[in-house]
Amino acid sequence: MRASERVYSSLKDDILAWRLTPGTELSEVDQAMRLGVSRTPLREALARLSAEGLATPGRGRTLVVSDLSPGDLRHLYELREALETQAARLAARRRSAEVFARLRTRFADATALLDGTDPERTRYYELVADLDRAVDDAMASPYLHRSLATVRTHAARARRLSRDNPARLEQAAHEHLLIVQAILDGDETLAAQATAVHLRMSLATILASLAAAPTEGAPEPPSAGVPS
Incomplete structure (x- = not known):
């Protein structure tokens, strides 16, 4: 290297x-x-x-x-919503049913990955990453893929602002399952809408966590946070 x-x-x-x-x-x-x-x-x-x-x-x-103010985060998630809802639509249009059927089975059991035995939620975040890769492959759009890669870099950073929130993690798992099911069914509208709802809920959680953080000094986010 x-x-x-x-x-x-x-x-x-x-x-x-x-x-x-x-x-x-x-x-x-x-x-x-x-x-x-x-x-x-x-x-x-x-x-x-x-x-x-x-x-x-x-x-x-x-x-x-670079800074990550509440304003920065809102702008970031506005762009994420524009890009990721389109990615979800294209994935629903072009998906491999076999790939998303396997993801549906895994997300149906996803709450078991949040039972506290894995404090870092490593296996859960690996599952979310697998979904991102499956959407990227299914949408078959290299320009959109490159744009999403940049946005997801900033999203990964923003996610660390959120404090540990088990209830939100479980809700996010259900949101991901709905996205997977919509893509599997080839329902472009529902796939996009479910993605938009998930992103808006994630942003609301991050902003609430940021508002509750100490006003002085650097934030000390946990290693987990909420899924992007």
């Missing part, structure tokens, strides 16, 4: 996991020392993060980790 790719992946992971919080200065000197690289691959990595909107200009020529 090239040094710039390794640095990019490391910084991106730190931003998504909130180890580098909004407003953190991404000093070339400091980050090069921390990651043990020269400034050339670091600059390449920072340029990619800037292009993706994960880093923005700070004072002088320094980049900082």
Whole structure:
């Protein structure tokens, strides 16, 4: 792996996991020392993060980790809804019934993955990721796929703002099941509507969690949160 790719992946992971919080200065000197690289691959990595909107200009020529204010989150979810409802429509139109039948069976049992034996909800989030991949494959739209990849990066970061909410997690599992069933049935309208409802509920939960967070200092989100 090239040094710039390794640095990019490391910084991106730190931003998504909130180890580098909004407003953190991404000093070339400091980050090069921390990651043990020269400034050339670091600059390449920072340029990619800037292009993706994960880093923005700070004072002088320094980049900082981009903000995620309530306004930013609303704009993000407006775009998610536009893209993901269209993805759901196309998936319902072009889906493989076999793939979504298997997902329906897995989501029907999804609440068992939230019984507390897996505090990180790793298996549940893997199931959600499998649904995303299945929708991406079914919609067969490379341009939409690329746009969704960028939006989902920011969504993964936003999700970490939410506090642990078992009731919301279970409700989200039911919402995902409805989306899967609509796609399996080839019902484009219901697939899009169910996706929109899920995203709006997710945004409401994140905003409520953000409003309840301490007003001073960086947020300390749990490792789980709510599904995107």
